[in-house]
Amino acid sequence: MSLDPSPAPAIELVGIDKKFGPVHANKNINLTVARGSIHGIIGENGAGKSTLMSIIYGFYQADQGQIRINGKPIVIRDSQTAISSGIGMVHQHFMLVENFTVLENVVLGVEGGALLGRDAARAREELKRLQKDYGLEVDLDAIVEELPVGAQQRVEILKALYRGADILILDEPTGVLTPAEADHLFNVLRVLREQGKTILLITHKLREIMAITDTVSVMRRGEMVATRATAETTVEELAELMVGRRVLLHVEKGEAKPGPVLLSVKNLTVKDSRGLKMVDNVSFDVRAGEIVGIAGVAGNGQSELLEAIAGIRKPSSGEILIDGQPVAELDAARRRELGLAHIPEDRHHMGLVLKFEEYENSILGYHRDQRYGRGAFLDLEAIRKDAEDKIAKYDIRPPNPRLKTANFSGGNQQKIVVAREIERDPKLLIVGQPTRGVDVGAIEFIHRRIIERRDAGKAVLLVSVELDEIRSLSDRILVMFAGKIVGEKTSEAGEQTLGLMMAGIAA
């Protein structure tokens, strides 16, 4: 921690309170972030972290309370005020124009005049200086969409620094990064701290909190429940503070008892709309009673592979057999009838219709089933009853099947999907990023359900960019790189080995 003699903290929140209708998102929050420190904020989804950050960044106004930046009380009406107060934010989903260059992205919105030329030249100088000071190397003339994700994130950080940020808020910054990229990011953050910047890190990954932060604050159900010096706390204590009860961080599972093959993929090739091979001649089997994990950095063909198996994307060649039956001609609905269930990577665009009420989403994909209504009609009573059962069983909150799905938190939305897919007792479950943006308590819950499938003698195919998740759940691990499966390992394989394979360096 910095020993800056001037005692005014970078950020001070006093009694911040925010309600959305009946939802009390932030209850009397007090928070002090020391200047020149890395301060972590953890909490389950729906704990109010995002709301709090949105208040600091001016997206929302607090109903009550005060924000002090460097000791001075200010009212942050919008993000412009936040930026001019020296606050910068790096969002979880990057806010970049993909077909602009890095330089163009950085100056976007602060061009300084009608003509670009002169200001661009000045910006280039300034950016070079920032890059040198903070170790943020990235080619200023590269097109953003051609950069790896880690570099895109550095562009976001540059953008914030270029706008004069002294305080950086990073929202789940490592969600899309490889382990190596995450390490690189942490180095950047350390340099930023040395240079006197203050960093507020929002994450649900306890390991990151332990690795990088000086101080950590825990939020639960809208309240700030504890603040600890990172050196004086443990992962277990933080997890317990977050969830309010003891949490098993490592899933326990017995020996796998593989049975007959339930999913067989043979020489599968999938091309994208530009004709590029996203999945390149991939073959593997998944047996009953085992979990096969597919590890890989996002964008190496895992998504396309899952979609091809689910019947969402047409492969250009190869074969897929579900329980011995070729499914090339079957659409997603028909494949469900064969006993396939699919928890999609993107719950917002695929797994859920956010404008639907909860109970309507609880039948998505199974709505033709006779149990949800005979003939052409829907039996709303039966559907709501069914939804209520799932809500109770999966502890979906708030327990209201008539609530619009968009109004559930990320973790609860995911539970809606998981409940729908698993409660059908499918023979084969394919899962993409089951815990992306999901809080610790719900992660544990979802992991248990997945292992239960295996122990019930069903097959599970798991795709995740979280190496920890792959390692703790899978019986076998396939590593995908550039559309190909570059190797198979057991769950005992070290993170290092897998990381190198994921980067396409070793097989």
Added chain:
Amino acid sequence: MTTASVPLPNWISYGLIPLLNLLLAFFFSGLVVWWIGESPLEALKFLIQGSLGRGDAIGFTLFYTTSFIFTGLSVAVAFHAGLFNIGSEGQAYVGGLGAALAALALDHYVPWYVTMPFAITAAAIFGAAWAFIPAWLQAKRGSHIVITTIMFNFIGAALMVYLLVNVFIVPGKMAPETRTFLEGGQLPKLDWLMALFGLKLGPAPFNVSFLIALVMCYLVWLLIWRTKFGYEMRTLGISPSAAIYAGVPYARIVIIAMLISGGLAGMMALNAVNGAAARLQVEFVAGAGFVGIAVSLMGRSHPVGIILAALLFGILYQGGADLSFEMPTITRDMIVVIQGLVILFAGALEYMLRPAVVRIYQQFAKG
């Protein structure tokens, strides 16, 4: 991002905000009237009296309302499946051919209530047929439905003029229209319904198709919110990617939704052809198909909203006609301006007042 996602109670979203929009539209219309040197209050008085002041005025208003309900439902059904059907105008026009053929074929032999089911079916089938080709092109070829339905309006108009001039015209007559249907081919007026309220219908063409329109409202509600097909339509309309995930067959939904949409548009002809004119005439749709777009937009694609919006436009049509008769300085074109303002404020600028309302609501909710 701050205010759009805040949930408001239904009475504000569906009651207060539309009402405020409407008041705003009338306020600006009043300014226009004032600007051309007439009294806005006087004009409003004529508008209301002309549309709701007498039995026959109400009859005309409800006659227009009936047409707008059909076309509003037509646009709404397609909209729920994510399709913007601009072709209700042409589908209603061609639907008129079906309605007229049924009447011409049967009116000599059977009473109206026997002809009616045939006329309904024929109107719906002809309207649906006119929607089928754009639907098929959208579903199978990806041709944008907005473009194709607009083109089909023109093709439909040309086709109908050709048929009326060359095929259906009564020999020796100048007007391009069919012969007048006998009573067996007409839909009777609803004077008994008006009489229940102590009103006299007079010459107004308010007829049985109003009741058919109300039944269709119920059926559309049932279809969209109570059937599996409606569920698939809504899934596709809101989230095409979720529809693919759920295995909703895109082409089938697009085609069937458009057939239903075209069929509803076609039924509008029952009101104008079998109910009012008792013959098929050139240009009988008279823009009702396009008004249907505004009605559906204002009514939030919900049958109850559509009935209310159709009534509003019925009032504007009938009251507007009366207004321009009473105040010659307010021409037909001025009435179109007023209608345009209503569409602008109640439809296109639907969200303009929302942020302010949300802020006020939050103040109250907090206190």
